Amino acid sequence: MKKTFFTILLALLFCGAIVSAQKTGYSEKHGNTFNLGIGIGGYGGYYNYVGHSVPVVDINYEFDVARNFTLAPFISFSSYRNGYYWNDNTYYFHESIIPIGVKGSYYFDQIFQAGPKWDFYLAGSLGFAIIRTSWDNGYNGDRGYYQAGSPFFFDFHAGAEYHFNHHVGGFLDLSTGVSTIGLSFK
Secondary structure, eight states: OHHHHHHHHHHHHHHHHHHHHHHHOOOOOOOSEEEEEEEEESSSGGGTTTOSOEEEEEEEEEEEEETTEEEEEEEEEEEEEEEEEETTEEEEEEEEEEEEEEEEEEEOHHHHTOOTTEEEEEEEEEEEEEEEEEEOTTOOSOTTTTOOSOSEEEEEEEEEEEESSSSEEEEEEEESSEEEEEEEEO
């Protein structure tokens, strides 16, 4: 239900932004940007089965595709340790998660009339997660107990960026999977 609502909202905003951009002729370049973020994942997206928040490091390189639209190939990294009670003992497993994908962003700066210091966007990311799990010695139970059903994911994002100068900015990206805060470099 939540994803359906976000899909409809994204489609309506996207259509409104295209009409507004065509009327005003506004076209800021958002691409050629390296983004480095840290954040929290845990309850959505490819971390859905973890059951608690985990720290995440995310990097991407954003490039222009069309007016107000960018694509950003990305890679993220997260690692955590968790206990599992089995056969009257507690065993620990360590899991590393490396999501790889592409994020498509549409910028709504002209609608908000934000000026050159601010960028506002809605986005979607699509990709897969490489997951590696290792267990304590002596554990002979189900090693797939905590594994997700599919390594593929689709997340929605809403974000804002503030440009400190022409080369460096700070951003906040809120997502259904992993929310991040970080720096962007042009």
